[in-house]
Amino acid sequence: MLTQLPIYQQAILTLSAMILFTSFALLAQSRVVSIIHAFAWQGAMVALTTALVAYDTGLHHLYISAFLTLALKALFIPWLLHRLVRQLGLLRELHTVEHPVMTMMIATSLVIFCYYVAQPIEQFSETITRNTIAISMSVILLGMLMLISRNKAVSQVVGFMSLENGLFFAAISATHGMPMVVELGIAFDVLIAAVIFGVFFFHIRDSFDSLDVSQLHRLSESDE
């Protein structure tokens, strides 16, 4: 059945599978530089998928979205993160993954869960939409899992941005993108967020001497 699909849709499916793969790579990587590279690849593939969808459906405004994604998620944010990490002298740092087997097991079950949720909705009956929706939901949930399981600020930011990738991919696959004005607004917000995250790295480092956010535990409800 899959081989009967037009070649572009097959390419879209292959790319979505690779996007999901980069999400797993993000979860498992322990070197900071590799994490940033994996994130850049994910952004590039989301942009490429968007361009393919634009070609397949003939919706020209999607080319602009594809370009924005490529510029922001594949080039600017990875470049910014890379620069910050170099300035902070963390280039060779290892962000050890705690409980790697456990994390992978949870990640796999999250993907299965997403397919389970997407399966019964009849509007997704096209093979390609059902797969891409399930994958975009998986990317969102894996991004959250990364936010929870990591305790270094840089990895958390990458998890957050990868979550945004998932959201964008969901919008592309379910509805062929959002109205242009909304997409521009979202891109602007992501841009500002990336810059503010960069500012925060320096604040956290200056106050805590490292980017280990597990040290952020002064504010809590427990009685002193």
Added chain:
Amino acid sequence: MNALILTLLIPLLSSVAMAIMGQKKTAGYLNIILSLAQFIATLFMTSVVFKQGHIGVSNGQFYIDSFNVYLIALTALVGLTTSFFSRPYMEQERQNGRLSSARMRLYHASYQGFLFTMQLALSTNNLGILWVALEGATLATVLLVSLYRTPEAIEAAWKYFIICGVGIAQALFGTVLIYFAAAQVIPDPEQALLIRVLVEHAAGLHPVIMTIAFVFLLVGYGTKVGLVPMHTWLPDAHSEGPTPMSAVLSGLLLNVALYALVRVKILTDGALANNLSGHDPHLAGYLMMGFGLLSFTVAGYMLHRQRDIKRLFSYSSIEHMGLMTFAFGLGVPLATFGALLHMTVHSLTKSSIFITVGHASHIAQTQKIDNIRGLIATQPSVGWGLLIGTAAIAGFPPFGVFTSEFLLLSATMQTHPWLTIPLLIGLAVAFAGLFRHLQPMVYGEKPAEQTGVQANMWPVIIQLALVLWLGLSIPDFLAQWFDQATQLITGSGLL
């Protein structure tokens, strides 16, 4: 339409102006002037709405109806009164050496930027822009939370950023799902996110997709409303940021997030109304009632455990937001009318309380409740301000909070009688929690070397007078707006 453009353009330009010259000694005065200009523009816009009934067309990007017009005016009013408080307060902080000039510039630019995002979120007719504006509000305030650069402030800001960022991401997913459902019934994709257009087509939206979307939006915007269990950022952000920011966060941001949630609830109710899917038509309402009651109860008990005065009142905000969410969830006209009134009086009372708390913590030079003593003996205006403000927020008659809570309780009694029991217990618990801390702070023995500070109490007096007025009689035009908004939300009016 010109009036609306002014309301949006003034804060946007003010923010740019402050980014250029916000570090000057006179910037505090400029902040007041710009906020005043914004308030006047809002009044102008309000009078236009009063004459015409609405501004904008259904398929335009902006639409002002009776639901958002009074919130826009309220936002500008609280922005103005807080700017009066902010000038001497922030000047004091600079003299104490807690802030440099560059940070004053950041503070002023963020303050106006935040007001812009609030007005944008309220006046837009597009669910996507609404999301962009609420995310923009997080971005505008996150650097304010960390303004003092203490380790605690950095931690609070990081938590705020991550929790609200992830929360609001859920809301975006919900918005994408609504767009997906709308694309099936609304032919023009550019109009498929416009609130007025969606309301017209609500009955045709796919109920299952709308249910899933509402759950995501409830969690997403609920994070910003401060609903338990997504509330953990709120007390931290309120306690570590500068006090004027706590006043606008509690008074404005929470309201606007709740406003967004109610707008989505209207759509979900419309989609579920004809009950084709086998879902309960009040599903959205029940979810809001559940989250609201949980937040109300948990926050009431948490009041008792607080040691920081700003954390204390931020938990009180969570409690009141929970109560409003519950009331909107009930879905009957009486409860909705009460909730709309409660949004107004809570925001006026809570921002005036935070202003007084700012003065109190300057007098005692700490935010620790245990070390704030004898406020009335030291400076009667601040002491009485705090006492009266807290009495108002705890729901004493004749203040407006009493009126709205009374309406809510009557509505609960009519629809779900057994739910009045947890509500009454919760109100009593919260009352005790506030007053056990307040009593020693205002009446306790005054520490020997404690002296008063220069405090401008006019913003507090004006706001509490408004709350008192709303408790005694609601002006006719406001009652009409509340009633029209109630019709919009529940389908039938009260008056």
